[in-house]
Amino acid sequence: MKKIKIAIVGYGNLGKGVENAILHTPDMELAAVFTRRDPMSVKTRTGVAVYSMDAIESMKKDIDVVILCGGSANDLPWQTPMMAKHFCVIDSFDTHAKIPEHFAAVDASCRENGTLGIISIGWDPGLFSLNRLLGQAILPDGKDYTFWGKGVSQGHSDAIRRITGVKDARQYTIPVPEALEAVRGGETPDLSTREKHTRECFVVAEEGADLALIEKTIKEMPNYFADYDTTVHFISEEELRRDHAGIPHGGMVFRSGRTGANGENSHIIEYRLQLDSNPEFTSSVLVAYARAAYRLYNEGQIGCKTIFDIAPVYLHPESADELRKKLL
Amino acid sequence: MKKIKIAIVGYGNLGKGVENAILHTPDMELAAVFTRRDPMSVKTRTGVAVYSMDAIESMKKDIDVVILCGGSANDLPWQTPMMAKHFCVIDSFDTHAKIPEHFAAVDASCRENGTLGIISIGWDPGLFSLNRLLGQAILPDGKDYTFWGKGVSQGHSDAIRRITGVKDARQYTIPVPEALEAVRGGETPDLSTREKHTRECFVVAEEGADLALIEKTIKEMPNYFADYDTTVHFISEEELRRDHAGIPHGGMVFRSGRTGANGENSHIIEYRLQLDSNPEFTSSVLVAYARAAYRLYNEGQIGCKTIFDIAPVYLHPESADELRKKLL
Numbered sequence: 317m318k319k320i321k322i323a324i325v326g327y328g329n330l331g332k333g334v335e336n337a338i339l340h341t342p343d344m345e346l347a348a349v350f351t352r353r354d355p356m357s358v359k360t361r362t363g364v365a366v367y368s369m370d371a372i373e374s375m376k377k378d379i380d381v382v383i384l385c386g387g388s389a390n391d392l393p394w395q396t397p398m399m400a401k402h403f404c405v406i407d408s409f410d411t412h413a414k415i416p417e418h419f420a421a422v423d424a425s426c427r428e429n430g431t432l433g434i435i436s437i438g439w440d441p442g443l444f445s446l447n448r449l450l451g452q453a454i455l456p457d458g459k460d461y462t463f464w465g466k467g468v469s470q471g472h473s474d475a476i477r478r479i480t481g482v483k484d485a486r487q488y489t490i491p492v493p494e495a496l497e498a499v500r501g502g503e504t505p506d507l508s509t510r511e512k513h514t515r516e517c518f519v520v521a522e523e524g525a526d527l528a529l530i531e532k533t534i535k536e537m538p539n540y541f542a543d544y545d546t547t548v549h550f551i552s553e554e555e556l557r558r559d560h561a562g563i564p565h566g567g568m569v570f571r572s573g574r575t576g577a578n579g580e581n582s583h584i585i586e587y588r589l590q591l592d593s594n595p596e597f598t599s600s601v602l603v604a605y606a607r608a609a610y611r612l613y614n615e616g617q618i619g620c621k622t623i624f625d626i627a628p629v630y631l632h633p634e635s636a637d638e639l640r641k642k643l644l
Numbered sequence: 645m646k647k648i649k650i651a652i653v654g655y656g657n658l659g660k661g662v663e664n665a666i667l668h669t670p671d672m673e674l675a676a677v678f679t680r681r682d683p684m685s686v687k688t689r690t691g692v693a694v695y696s697m698d699a700i701e702s703m704k705k706d707i708d709v710v711i712l713c714g715g716s717a718n719d720l721p722w723q724t725p726m727m728a729k730h731f732c733v734i735d736s737f738d739t740h741a742k743i744p745e746h747f748a749a750v751d752a753s754c755r756e757n758g759t760l761g762i763i764s765i766g767w768d769p770g771l772f773s774l775n776r777l778l779g780q781a782i783l784p785d786g787k788d789y790t791f792w793g794k795g796v797s798q799g800h801s802d803a804i805r806r807i808t809g810v811k812d813a814r815q816y817t818i819p820v821p822e823a824l825e826a827v828r829g830g831e832t833p834d835l836s837t838r839e840k841h842t843r844e845c846f847v848v849a850e851e852g853a854d855l856a857l858i859e860k861t862i863k864e865m866p867n868y869f870a871d872y873d874t875t876v877h878f879i880s881e882e883e884l885r886r887d888h889a890g891i892p893h894g895g896m897v898f899r900s901g902r903t904g905a906n907g908e909n910s911h912i913i914e915y916r917l918q919l920d921s922n923p924e925f926t927s928s929v930l931v932a933y934a935r936a937a938y939r940l941y942n943e944g945q946i947g948c949k950t951i952f953d954i955a956p957v958y959l960h961p962e963s964a965d966e967l968r969k970k971l972l
Contacts (some may be wrong), residue, residue: 336905340784361905415972416965436972443778445972446956450771452971453932453959454925456668502918575928577664577689581920583928588916590830592909597782600903600911604781624957624967628774631781636745639952643780644743644764644773 320610321347322603323372323379323403325395327358329563330408331385333599335362343601343633347378373402381406390611391542393418400425400433400620404609408438408598415441415622423620428458431619432613437605438598439589440464443567445586446623452569455583458573459504462514463496465489467565475540476517479533481525482554486560488516491567502582504572506629515546518560520553565594648673648929648938649696651700651707652732653723655686657891659713661927663690669931671961675706701730709734709934713927721746728753728761728948732937736766736926743769743950751948760941762946765933766926767917768792772897774951775915779899782909786901787832789839793817795893795922803868804845807861809853812881814888816844819895826935830910832900837871845876848884893922933961 320343324331327349338346339362340495340584346364355366367375372382380397386392392409400422414518415436422433422440436442440462448460469489478486495512498505505511517534521527531548534541546618551559566589575581591597605623629636632643648671650794655677666674667690674692683694695703700710710727712735714720720737727733728750737746745762750761764770765962768790776788797817804813826833833839845862849855859876863867879887894917903909919925933951936958940949957964960971 333903336903340903412972417968419968440972443782448971449956449960449967450932453935453956453961454771454928456961500849540810574930575661575668575921575924581924583920583925584916584918586914586916586918588912590912590914592911593903594911597911600782602899607781622968622972624954624964624972626779627953627955628777629952632777633781633784635729636952639777640747640950641744643776644740644769644950644952 317343319343319345320607321345321380322351322606323348323375323382324385325350325372325382325399326364326385326391327351327360328385330599330602331383332361332558333593333596334383334385334603335360335364336400337597337600337603341607341633343607344603348375351374352545368425372399376402379403381609383602383606385602390412393421396433396435397421397425397446397451400431402431404432406434406437406602406606406609408442408602409436410438410441412441419622420622426619430618432609432618434605434609434626435620436622437602439509439591439601440567442598442601442623443589447569447571447585449624451569451573451585455510455571455573455575455585457579458571458583460613461499461507461570461572463570465513465565467567467591468560468563471561472515472540475520475537476534479530481530482519482571483522484520484556486518486556488513488518490516496568499570499572500584500586502572502584505561509543510545511600513544515541515544517546517548518551518556519548520552520593524539526576532564535622562592563594565597566590607631607633645671647671647673648935649673649706649708650934651675651703651710652677652713653679653697653710653727654713654719655679655688655694655699656713657923658927658930659711659766660689661715661921661924662711662931663688663692664924665928665931667757669961671930676703677956683816687803700727700840703708704730704940707731709937711735711930711934713930716742721749724761724763725749725753728759729757731759732941734762734765734930734934734937736770736930737764738766738769740769745957746786747948754947758946760937760946762933762950762954763948764856764950765930767919768895770926770929770951771917772895772915775897775899775913778945779897779901779913783901783903783913785903785907786899786911787826789900790899791819791898793819793841793893795895795919796797796840796888798891800843800845800868803865804847804862807858809850809858810847811850812848812884814846814884816846818842818844823832826895827900828914830900830912838873841872843869843872843874845874846879846884846888847876848881849878888920890920891922893925894918935959935961 472487710731800815
């Protein structure tokens with residue numbers, strides 16, 4: 317069997333996750349890692365070769381799908397359309413509000429160059445989006461709920477780190493148990509931001525810093541914390557390293573809907589993720605959808621796709637016949 | 645907007661569920677109900693016209709998709725391929741072991757006649773199958789678990805009703821809480837049949853019947869009950885009617901898998917359904933996939949499909965652009 321040849325662009329947590337995930341996918345192999353850093357300075361865990369970004373075009377015949385593992389703020393908006401000039405591409409672009417714009421840019425590049433791209437793959441956007449769509453399609457008379465956590469929010473952790481006197485920080489987003497129980501129990505409450513999630517912050521302060529001021533600054537920070545019940549714990553650098561080194565995350569998507577002549581029957585669909593490592597799980601989703609990108613392209617499809625456009629059969633290594641027999 | 649014209653074949657619980665579901669789908673209308681009974685004897689809740697099965701061919705131009713609402717044992721194996729000669733069809737065929745055979749029959753009929761069919765739509769087979777596939781594709785190093793219930797099993801209730809001295813019965817399939825908690829907590833136990841589900845039976849006995857013998861016959865019934873911890877309660881006909889009139893069901897599909905260089909991170913995907921009415925929920929899934937059948941056929945696709953072959957975008961009434969903006 318010919319293996320699908322994958323290239324990674326960007327060797328951070330996500331890129332490393334893709335490298336590990338490919339070890340569990342017998343139908344794929346990692347061809348190369350590309351970096352904007354000096355390639356000599358990057359050593360991959362599995363020993364796969366590292367190249368400068370500039371070298372990627374010369375390796376066209378060695379690569380089937382490029383998985384872009386950069387950030388949504390500064391990397392993917394230009395990298396994905398650029399790479400789509402030469403390769404089938406897939407990314408985890410997660411700035412929800414800018415997805416239509418990113419889609420248009422990648423779609424234009426793909427169509428101009430006869431390639432296929434898949435954007436915004438992961439769990440949110442990604443699997444959670446898929447479940448929001450399915451829930452609405454199946455139970456049109458109903459309500460959606462998305463809860464995130466318990467998990468580490470990198471954006472909120474970064475926001476705390478920018479405060480004067482803060483050395484390091486970790487922020488957990490936590491669903492409010494009462495809200496979860498109400499939704500899971502079939503109620504369909506209207507929930508404010510504050511009623512859905514709380515925020516818990518573990519902060520390492522610099523020596524002599526004004527702790528009360530740091531706490532106040534966090535709790536009053538607009539958009540990030542002001543609309544939530546926020547708890548702040550000051551801990552030592554050692555405690556942060558020891559107890560908060562992981563990057564867990566997860567959450568739930570609910571669809572709570574009614575059927576029957578008079579809406580007398582209620583139904584609750586819940587999709588729940590509990591993830592030890594947010595980037596490694598996202599990597600695993602990317603790898604499954606990279607398989608779909610390869611297969612769809614080989615069927616002659618081009619242009620930009622999202623998780624909504626991919627039939628599930630393209631994701632699994634086994635044939636449609638086998639899947640009907642074993643999993644249907 | 646041109647509405648999608650649906651016909652129902654078979655006006656039992658499932659057919660009535662489809663009739664109700666279409667009321668919540670502004671892009672569809674119910675064109676007709678077809679029955680094998682005397683059409684004069686069937687009165688639909690919404691007043692839609694009822695015809696004899698023989699009349700269906702003459703109404704070809706009035707129908708876009710036929711939803712087959714008969715049983716998997718005796719109706720669908722011949723009805724779905726027969727209807728596929730003239731119409732796009734969709735069914736909820738749920739005899740797992742016979743799906744490949746049914747698929748082949750429907751596929752042959754569809755291809756010969758240029759129609760499109762979708763089989764085995766519902767929640768298991770159906771949404772649960774989809775989640776088994778997704779889980780395996782995303783976390784290849786892992787284990788699957790499917791739990792059913794708490795819910796009424798019609799097959800098991802029927803098996804009890806066939807016992808001498810039994811007037812009526814209702815059987816609930818119940819997941820074992822300890823097994824559920826173990827899987828949800830990240831353990832990956834090997835579970836026997838007995839360790840996964842218990843069976844609870846509510847039985848109305850005929851006057852003077854040998855209750856001890858009925859209980860023994862139930863508990864020792866091979867395949868149905870012998871491998872399970874089974875509880876039998878004798879109740880009155882009135883209690884059965886009062887407390888066990890509903891047809892609730894549901895369950896969970898789990899994928900518990902590991903990632904990382906040495907499998908050091910674990911992840912749990914859980915898909916859970918809590919359904920007040922098993923047939924009405926199945927009907928709702930059928931209606932969403934009937935929309936996909938119509939759209940795919942209008943794109944020129946023919947042949948038999950399953951839930952694995954349908955891209956999610958085809959299920960939702962809104963456009964791909966809107967879905968990317970609102971749900972991704």
